[in-house]
Amino acid sequence: METFLDNVAATAQKISSPLQVNALENEAIYIFREVVAQFERPVLLFSGGKDSITLVRLAQKAFWPAKIPFPLMHIDTGHNFPETLEFRDQLVQELGVELIIRKVQDSIDEGKVVEETGKYASRNSLQTTTLLDAIEEFRFDACIGGARRDEEKARAKERIFSVRDDFGQWDEKNQRPELFDMLNGKIEHGQNVRVFPISNWTELDVWSYIQQEGIEIPSIYFAHQRDTFIRDGLIWSAQDDVVFRADNEKVQERTVRFRTIGDMSCTAAVESQADSIDKVVAEIRDSRISERGARIDDKRSEAAMEKRKQQGYF
């Protein structure tokens, strides 16, 4: 039978050894496929960080040889690391998928949110309004995100399909039970579901996957020279147009890398010499500090994440 199969074989690599089972990868692919089957307008929330980059690879795997069947959306705070934005644009071009960008600056200009002031000013929590507006604008019914349960205590309680009401709010005490791997995506008009395909991955799982798959990530995840200053025992980027810095907070060049990437104003760097993925994985494996230990946004209070989530944050 001389059919299309000959074409497929020409591009698909034929493997004679049996397919290995990577439980976490298979679970994530399964979740992606459920999203596309159960929702009309899904979107992948793309921050340019390692978790959302991992999501993109998993989505590629889930739908190959078809293209990723939904757009990516970036909520741009205006305080992003330039390296992340560069990376984002390149990736989108390679994949040939649609990228939607919505800017926190626009929400500020429209008077919907007010910029924080003072020493710890950040646009991190302002993102929520921009995100909810964008969900409404595009009538997205499923927003796929890279949150993981091991990141933070409130996230440990999160479902894989997490229903949000018309206001984007998370009702943490009244969540649908999720049994076996059956995902119930039924929602009312106006509601949306946040989907977390890598819920069960740990930070080390993500890094090991990036290593094993040879996935490209933004350069700031690797050790580099950066102008920094110290506040509250954390290493901040000296980027005076974005990050407040007092006169007595002295700038010094350090060899650092980022373990997690949010905004410049809410992500602290760590001192590191790890300039390759192998060294980064080794460093994470031996680390005595948790990933979100370098997230300034979580230091606001013990329940910072839970409160932000109730309001519609990721």
Place this chain on the structure above:
Amino acid sequence: MEVLKIATAGSVDDGKSTLIGRLLYDTNSLTDDKIDAIRNNSEKKGYDYLDFSLATDGLIAEREQGITIDVAHIYFSTAKKSYIIADTPGHLEYTRNMVTGASTSQAAIILIDARKGVIEQTYRHFFINNLLRIKDVIVAVNKMDLVGYDQSVFEDIKRNFQALNNSSSYAEQSVTYVPVSALNGDNVVERSTHMPWYEGSSLLEHLEGLQSVDVQEKAEFRFSVQTVIRPKKDEYHDFRGFAGKIKGGDLTVGDEVTVLPSFTTSKVESIYFYDQSFESATSGTSVTLTLEDEINVARGDMLVKTNELPMVQKEVTATVCWMDKKQLVPGTRYIVQHNTNQVLSKISEIGEVFATDFSGHTKSSGTLGLNEIGEVKIKLSKPIFVDSYESNKSNGAFILIDERTNTTAGVGFVK
């Protein structure tokens, strides 16, 4: 790396959160900043020990009330395995969380307070582990420090529990008893020096020794189609791939398969995982299949091997655990979701409601309330392709979705 999911269950104050905290601490899984936070919080509360429950209770209300409300997932790993603990609350009203946690787990830890012994909650936990066919159950008798590490206390509890075990109908289940003190770390990761009379392994040693064949059941090949992949690209113009996860058994190129509900047959032409094609694939893999013949296959259809057909049923009898405040009554309509197949259904009959205390007592009220477990007959608008839960776990369970509220209202286990 191998992943083992474990459900934990215990009553209020059995020290479940402390046990998990201890497991994390003694396996070096708690980072310094987390330990600092626990130390600060413990001091603030005036405790003279580290309160490890602070490592797991995530919601504000949980910390305020010192209880666990919802299933939390906790992660740690050793050189051998990755562990995921589904920590489920032990309150009477939270049976649904226990069932939820157990549904994705391969092993379970049941916690008993050495001072209290086997109580009603213990019965319930064990009943649920049996219903869900958790193959490996560890009974951890905690707070041994508070009974002077007394062997006779442990042996008494063990005897009482074994009496339960004898009345359970699940013969392949393995039950292991470990005396522990979560607070002091006895027999959690390290063996205890306080209990020389105990010759078994520590809790973690037992978990480390579990092989995946110990906790998984053998089953036949089932493939519920999630979505059909049709790339709109020239090079794959005629490609029609059926995407899904293999549940049970394995599949090899050339195998003859039957598509349900149409009962058309074809042969497996190729098995793809991403851009690679494989000769064979096993249970647990999310693959894309192409068939030799162009036949009609849609989401919700099931591919099986032609010589291993499941039951094709338009009426199903199942043990149902009810999870909704609105009670289940005959005559009402629900959506049955079985794997990726959703069909409209009508509750035709509610039979016996089981007592979860192994007394064998049943009652028949004709309805099923929140957290009750009973036998239910359901009529379906279209057939589903099921196995008994006993013969294939992942193809023998379904959920019931309330059409009006969209909530997942219950779970059924096919008889």
